[in-house]
Amino acid sequence: MIRLFTLREYRFFCYTHTRMSSFLPKSIQNLIDEFSRLPGIGPKTAERLAIHLLHSPHSKIVGLGESVLNMKEGVEFCAKCWHLADDSLCHVCRDEARNRGVICVVEHVLDVVAIEKSRAFSGVYHVLHGVLSPMDGIGPEDLKLYELEKRVKEGDVREVVLAVNPSVEGETTALYITKMLRPYEGVRVTRIARGLPVGGELGYADESTISRAIVGRMGVE
Numbered sequence: 709m710i711r712l713f714t715l716r717e718y719r720f721f722c723y724t725h726t727r728m729s730s731f732l733p734k735s736i737q738n739l740i741d742e743f744s745r746l747p748g749i750g751p752k753t754a755e756r757l758a759i760h761l762l763h764s765p766h767s768k769i770v771g772l773g774e775s776v777l778n779m780k781e782g783v784e785f786c787a788k789c790w791h792l793a794d795d796s797l798c799h800v801c802r803d804e805a806r807n808r809g810v811i812c813v814v815e816h817v818l819d820v821v822a823i824e825k826s827r828a829f830s831g832v833y834h835v836l837h838g839v840l841s842p843m844d845g846i847g848p849e850d851l852k853l854y855e856l857e858k859r860v861k862e863g864d865v866r867e868v869v870l871a872v873n874p875s876v877e878g879e880t881t882a883l884y885i886t887k888m889l890r891p892y893e894g895v896r897v898t899r900i901a902r903g904l905p906v907g908g909e910l911g912y913a914d915e916s917t918i919s920r921a922i923v924g925r926m927g928v929e
């Protein structure tokens with residue numbers, strides 16, 4: 709029986725075949741390989757980026773290298789909300805004008821960026837750094853759940869807005885947090901409205917969709 713290649717298999721074959729017969733110097737091939745490992749970068753784009761850098765002035769290459777190193781060494785996690793920060797606290801937690809009584813719980817740091825761009829939220833955040841996923845071995849101790857409960861316990865929190873993505877793992881996480889915070893009577897747990905498509909990611913939604921989802925948030929039983 710003749711079995712045709714899928715497009716993915718064909719591309720992989722072309723890529724590995726090209727690599728094996730590559731006449732590029734090893735240093736450039738190494739850079740192409742590094743770029744190819746980045747999310748959203750295919751082999752062709754990796755090649756274009758490497759060749760682009762090869763033709764760039766030396767000062768630009770040094771600047772790029774320093775930016776990558778500084779990003780890794782100069783960034784830390786906010787001691788309160790676990791968003792990225794230049795210092796011990798992130799720009800949101802440092803802002804006196806933010807409403808500290810309302811905490812918006814998100815999965816990843818890019819969700820904070822997406823919500824901030826929508827300008828629909830004036831409270832503070834809590835970044836979980838993932839969602840519960842028993843299949844992948846990710847349990848409550850792997851996320852910043854204990855830290856969230858600690859904030860609720862210690863702070864003057866009135867509302868916790870769950871802005872986790874509407875995936876199975878997101879729903880499981882939302883349910884876990886709702887149960888975890890049930891003993892705290894003065895704290896209302898809400899969920900952002902379903903303006904987001906099921907299975908859609910917050911970080912990819914447009915600003916007006918995020919804005920509508922936050923404004924239309926509802927209480928969780």
Ligand SMILES: [Zn+2]
Pocket residue numbers: 786787788789790791797798799800801802
């Ligand atoms: Zn913070």
